[in-house]
Every structure is written in structure tokens, then in C-alpha cells.
Amino acid sequence: MASSHLVASTSLDLPTPDVRIPQNLSTLLTGIRRHLHMNPEIGFQEYETSRFIREILEMHGLRVHGPLAGTGLYVDIEGAHPGRHIGYRADIDALPTPDAKTVPYASRREGVAHLCGHDAHTAVAIGVALLLDAQRDALHGTVRVFFQPNEEGIPSGAPAMIEAGVLDGLDAVYAIHVDSSLESGRFGLLAGPITSAASQFTTTVRGPGSGHSARPHETTDTVWVATQIATAFYQLAGRISDARDNTVITICRFRGGEAFNVIPAEVEFGGTLRCTRNEDRPFFFRRMQEIARQTAALYGGTAEVVFSEGAPAVVNDPLLVQRAARVIQDTLGPEAVYWIPRPSMGTEDFAHYLTHVPGLLIRVGTAAGPETSYPLHDSLFDLDEAALAPAAQVLSRILMNHLAQAADAP
Numbered sequence: 360m361a362s363s364h365l366v367a368s369t370s371l372d373l374p375t376p377d378v379r380i381p382q383n384l385s386t387l388l389t390g391i392r393r394h395l396h397m398n399p400e401i402g403f404q405e406y407e408t409s410r411f412i413r414e415i416l417e418m419h420g421l422r423v424h425g426p427l428a429g430t431g432l433y434v435d436i437e438g439a440h441p442g443r444h445i446g447y448r449a450d451i452d453a454l455p456t457p458d459a460k461t462v463p464y465a466s467r468r469e470g471v472a473h474l475c476g477h478d479a480h481t482a483v484a485i486g487v488a489l490l491l492d493a494q495r496d497a498l499h500g501t502v503r504v505f506f507q508p509n510e511e512g513i514p515s516g517a518p519a520m521i522e523a524g525v526l527d528g529l530d531a532v533y534a535i536h537v538d539s540s541l542e543s544g545r546f547g548l549l550a551g552p553i554t555s556a557a558s559q560f561t562t563t564v565r566g567p568g569s570g571h572s573a574r575p576h577e578t579t580d581t582v583w584v585a586t587q588i589a590t591a592f593y594q595l596a597g598r599i600s601d602a603r604d605n606t607v608i609t610i611c612r613f614r615g616g617e618a619f620n621v622i623p624a625e626v627e628f629g630g631t632l633r634c635t636r637n638e639d640r641p642f643f644f645r646r647m648q649e650i651a652r653q654t655a656a657l658y659g660g661t662a663e664v665v666f667s668e669g670a671p672a673v674v675n676d677p678l679l680v681q682r683a684a685r686v687i688q689d690t691l692g693p694e695a696v697y698w699i700p701r702p703s704m705g706t707e708d709f710a711h712y713l714t715h716v717p718g719l720l721i722r723v724g725t726a727a728g729p730e731t732s733y734p735l736h737d738s739l740f741d742l743d744e745a746a747l748a749p750a751a752q753v754l755s756r757i758l759m760n761h762l763a764q765a766a767d768a769p
Contacts, residue, residue: 399453402509428519442500449484476537486751547722
């Protein structure tokens, strides 16, 4: 319980444990978020972040378990009444990208910044834990609030947390993601897929050797063959797959020779495959490999495609969506729910948990003008901190409602 050390180390005026958390929630969560924003750490290196989270939680009387997966932590909020066990997850890592904002809480670490809102996710999760702890007498069951490293990386932190046992005994799991395209005070919901599955791929085309640019017929023109394969990849979505199912293939890297008049012996290109149907990924893997091999062989070369499988699609449980919508509307009014019209083609490794238990990812609006409307990963990304406390309050109510509904079930 190192409250004086904590305030000194963070340089923030954090409320002490004897202050009533609900009345001071906004101040507390803003201070936590700003400290994390100033001191970002990349995936699996979040040692100071983990220490800070532990000190905040222990300062308020909670028992912290961990580390898990290197820098992960969790607390169990046990209610006064028996019931089910559910989870709430926050991610804690930052991006290896510079922060270009000119604000007092801008990143102090060169080339590292919280530009995806994980600092806000962590602050909200701490708020959820404290609010639930203050309402143990009304809680049926247990909520595990856990803090996961390396959401951004591949392989990401979710599988490591699962292997370490964070889901053991849990019946469902929840999470949020901030959304700078949605105004503050609103919460985005979508049943079924809400993000895509993503896989990186690298295609390597090889010829019998290098050749002269004046005589491409004497060798395999690896650059030309690679462009034929790349063009064929771009034609796959909506031609061999159902156009009604979202798929996007994007090539972002192309590497060949150095000279202007030498055909290289090897060319490599790569990018990402994204699908909202998890079952579509192996189908595309096979077809892309077949196209590459057959196209290269036609022109006297060889080709291989290697895939690095990222997170599957986040598939929200429809019943949990319905229940969350009612809680949000009862708490903040009917306009607080925004029904998301279509899935994002971005990826969220929260999906790994949902291959084991049902769950729900909720979008939290954080836009309140131009300065808080930059897209995720933009070097100027920021958010409306007034959205933090309401998010924590809404999520704690959603979790309590989930457990109450489970307790009432026959």
C-alpha cells in the first residue's frame, strides 16, 4: 500500500483510498490515463505499466495476481452472493510510433506512443474493478478484471494469457475499444462479427538466376511474375469467395533487386489477408498458394506463400449484445446506443478469448471535436477523457447485470 510513493512516481494528484471512488472517478481515471500516455511501453515490455497498475489496485485494497504472460495481471472481485464467474479484459501495450501531439501528457518516450487507446482501456478497467469492489454486497458471483500485454503484436498476448489460465472458470468475457469516429457518450454495438480475422503473408518468387534487363527471355523475370501473382491475389475477393462476406487482400511491401538493368533472382512481396468469416481463411490460404505456384511454374520459376496467422474475427454473442444495449439505454438513454452497420476490417486479439467462451466487444465513443477525432494509430490521436468515467460505470453495470441474469436463470 504505497500511496505516497505512487503519487511521487506518477507526478499526479491521485485520490487516496478513503475517498469515495464514484464521486472522484473522472479525476482518478484521467490521471491514470495521462500517466500511461506519458510513459508508454511496447508489447511484452510493459514492466513499468504493470507495476503502475498493480500499485493503483493495491492502493485501493485489491489483491493483484500475476504476473501472467510476462506483464499481465488480474484481480478477482468476489461478490457477497454466489454465482457465475465472468471476465473483463484490458490491453496495456503501446505502439512503436512517435507521438506528434503538443499536449502536457504527450509521450515522453521517443518513438513509442499510445495511439490506439490502450491507456484508456486500462484506465476504464481499473475504474470497473473499483466500482465493482464498492458494490460487492450487490454482486452475484465473481468478475475477473485482467490486464493483457501485447495486443498489437504477432504472436499477441491473448493466447499467452489463455495458456496461463486467465480464462479458467470463466463463463463469458467482455472488453471495450475506443472509437474516435463515434461521439463521446455513445456506445457501439454489433451482434456477430465486429472485426475481421487477419493474417500476414509473404510471397517469394525465385528464378534460376539473375538476368540482363535487355534479355528477359533468357531467365525468369521474377519481378514480372511477382506482379502477375499480386494482380491475381487482388482479384480473389468476390470472385472465388461470396461477395457478401467481407474480405480484403492488401499488398504493402514489395522487394526485388537493386540495379536498374539486372533482373533479380528473387523477389518478395507481402501484405495482409482479412476476413470477417473465420472459416474463409484456410480457403484463401490454399488458393493463394496454388495461384503463386502455378503462375511461377508457367514462366519457369518457383513461388511459395507463407502465412503468419493473426487473430480471428471478434464474433459478439447476440444475447450479450441485447443485454448490454438495455443496460446502456437504461443508464444513459436510448440515443447512447449506436448500432454499428457493418464490421470493421481491423483486427483485435480479444477474438482469441471468444474461441473459448462467449463474449462482447463494445465500441466506446471518444470524439468531442477535431482534436479527438483523429483515427486510431494516427500520430495525433487523442481522446475525450470525459468519456472514461461513464464507460467504467456502464461496463460495471453490464457486468453486474450479466451475473444477476445468470443467478436468476433456472
